[in-house]
Amino acid sequence: MRKIAIAIATGAALLAAPTLQAKPKLSPQQQLDKLLAGRVAGKPVHCISNFEAREMQVLDKTAIVYGRGNTIWVNIPRNVTELDDDEIQVIRSNGSQLCDLDIVRTIDRGSHFPSGFISLGEFVPYRKVAKAAD
Template sequence: MRKIAIALVSATALLAGPALEARTKMTPDQELAKLLAGREAGTPRSCISQHDARDIRVIDGTALVFGWGNTIWVNVPRNARDVDSDDVLFTRNYGGQFCSLDIVQTLDRSSHMFNGSISLGEFVPYRRIKAAK
């Protein structure tokens, strides 16, 4: 009986692997839309503080999303096609802010060699929409 139980568990594990891989991966546009669901855009700003940019999410070929909580900031770089989540972002900022026209260098995650740069655009705040009572 124990051998049958082990065989069933093993078979289930083997069959579950391909099923998990078969899930379709979201496109970058879908991923961004999911992040922005339930939020509305505010007035774009040229700069945001480092405090607002603590958490950075990279949406491949599309945008950088800064922050968390009630307000997130979306930045579509001028060369957005070069945005790659496999790269490490390297910034040098002065004055405690990230601003449009700042240059973010990218490093290859495995070799740690510089492999490009991204020119930031304006920062658009997206705030959660308060539910009606």
């Protein structure tokens, strides 16, 4: 009987371990704050190159973050409440830049029907702060 009780206790402890290690999911604003930690905002611009816009992260109802590395670009759309991280964004840009006047259409991921559009704002560069030498 004692062996059964030990086996049950061990099994319960093993099942509970992943639950204890699970981290709470960050809100979109907390995700943005984490991305911007250690960075300084630069002067907003109307356009960024398509190269800088290759990598994109949509933060639900908060912002679109482009790029990675030393400089990331944050765009807060004019209709930010329509921004949904679960929708597919289709960007039609003219030329080699993504600009605040370009139209970003959204498509529902499940039905593949058009669901709306995003009106981009200005792109704010955030650069990593150089650490002071000791």
